[in-house]
Amino acid sequence: MRTLTTTADLSAYCEEAAKHPYVTVDTEFLRERTYYSKLCLVQLAMPGTDDSNAVLVDPLANGISMAPLYKLFRDTSVVKVFHAARQDLEIFFVDDAVFPEPLFDTQVAAMVCGFGEQVGYETLVRKICHTGVDKTSRFTDWSRRPLSDAQKRYALADVTHLRQIYEFLSEKLAESGRARWVEEELEILTNPATYTTAPNDAWKRVKTRTHSARFLAIVRELAAFREEYAQARNVPRNRVYKDDALVELAGLKPTTLDELGRARLLLREGRKGDIADGILKAVAAGLACKPEDMPEPDRSRDRIQVNPALADLLRVLLKAKTEQAGVAAKLIAPAADLDGIAAGQRDLPALKGWRREVFGEDALRLCEGKIALTAVGNDVKVVEV
Template sequence: MQINFIENKDQLINICQQFSQSEFLAVDTEFFRQTTYYSILALIQICDGKQIAIVDPLAIDDLEPLMDLLYNKEITKVFHSARQDMEIFYHLKGALPEPLFDTQITSALLGYGEQIGYAPLVKQLLNIELDKSQTRTDWLKRPLSKKQIAYAADDVKYLAKLYPLQYERLEELGRLQWLENDFNFLTDNATYAPSPDTIWRKTKGINRLKKQKLAILKLLAGWREELAIEQNRPRRRVISDDTLIGLCNNPPADAAELQEHHGLSEKFLQYNQDIILSLVEQGLKTADKDCPRLPPIIKLSQNEEALADCMMAIVHLSANENNISPQCLCNRKEINALIKGQRDLNILSGWRNELAGKSLVDFLSGNSHLQCSSGQLEMPQNI
């Protein structure tokens, strides 16, 4: 298959015109994200099943012809594990390319395993062993070697072969509609928009905090996120999670106490100590009723743990009957929530509800049971 290395705008316009009538395009990106908040885009690979384009965004200032192609709603964009690629496009354009097809998500619905990697999937479906020697390559370095270009091309060459195979199989099984919610999540701007107001929930060590200490964390973590975005630096390089937790556990009352905290350089405090002290003070003054709260930790009794085991068995039965991954249906956390009375759960909506959710609710209500027959676990339809 022909590989076109695209490094100027004329070449880009030409290849985009050639791709513009395609029904689908296999797409992948290479990027670098160690010293920045946003990923640095290093390559964009595209394949229509006939030829491959490797676009060098470091050499082309104006990528608008490519953006027009990728955001064409008449063309399905095919990714494998699309989330990071979509995050890059959201940052570039403030919107997301759609419609989308993710071969990793569909693989779980076709029985190839949960979150299967691209290389194992190519091996399973196409019986081709991919070269993995360039996995940790520096994609920002130029010029790229022939081996690097070939490796990047393979990421879309076989993706373009996987798509029709998976689409046809999903159609045969009547499962195309099952993907709608999962794909909608990937093409929802809210999935990728920065969230300074809620980022505190992702802080390591958060379970040690309560009330005003959580209020301090919410304020500091939100400010850190905004600063990280403004400076385009990883949030951990602005202030580490450990340092944030330390500030919450031992709130500094003044500059002297603040300087005693580890992880805050003199230069950093020179510019930021006033805002940190102000946010700490604001958090301490937060009324109990206004303090953020962590979601309750679900604790099951011994009987409930046994019940959860039985319900997970039902999930596995349904998964086996439908040749899909159990994790694609439901996890233990959702089962625990279901036992405790929560009903706003993925397992109780759409196709998941049809395959397993209704059976789980029936079992909880005493309207069905599990039994062993001829050494096999089964769930009779009626009792």
């Protein structure tokens, strides 16, 4: 189990990896106590059947630079293979504004190939590699040194089995002609907007039960302050204050420290110092917000008029189509999309790209009365009207 601790060794390995059609990649990181993930380990493996060309890279080693790895990521002649890549990609994007290109995510590919929704790595190892994964080091502090042999073996297994999984899924995609489906899904993972939270947009993630524009203006200011504070100090946003405390503060509208002290859900740290000052300023900004500058409540769900019978028919059609395609139903159209289609909405993911081919086109034809559904034995069939 080789661990690379110098930039020179990492550069030599990446130069060799660049000679191969693909490299498998995984990371270990910590995020419990920080806003941004702390990269603790990178695992890499070139094609092969043993562990001789698989390595661990220690980003915490004194003086090491990840520049050779990022150069490999930008080399479009080498496919970079991950499993459930989102958090890994966020680390690299935040660190160096780089996305591995071209990218292959085995979790996305497995869903498209009929392995179910958000299938786990261990499941793929068991079903494709016909072996198991040692889970004993799953919950560990990867920032501590030295790493034990058990930790190293666990980490390496995340990229050595990945080679066989990638080759298997690549072949399946080629046979089925669904490689484009995977490419469409990966466009979201390689979009910078996926990993960028602008403070002024942070309020959209906070769940509230009111359409009051004034209330939402205060929520917006409180969420923006929390996001700015958390990013600047690299602490989790919930360490500043949690969503339920934020909503409570928007309702209380405190203008003094005494009024702030009445908040039941605010942590002790939030009742003094910079956080308390920030809260009071955010509330004041929300109260002073001009009507034309207040956020627009999302009333789309209020206006939706769902045809329940049509929604039920769409669910039957979706079940038939997903069984035929061997793809998880939720991957194609969640319940909200089905209700939206039944209510006449057309700007929905289920009606775009490969989803439209598999389900959306017939869903629209069903809404227009151009097709009907009939049962033939245990199967549901589409009938032209």
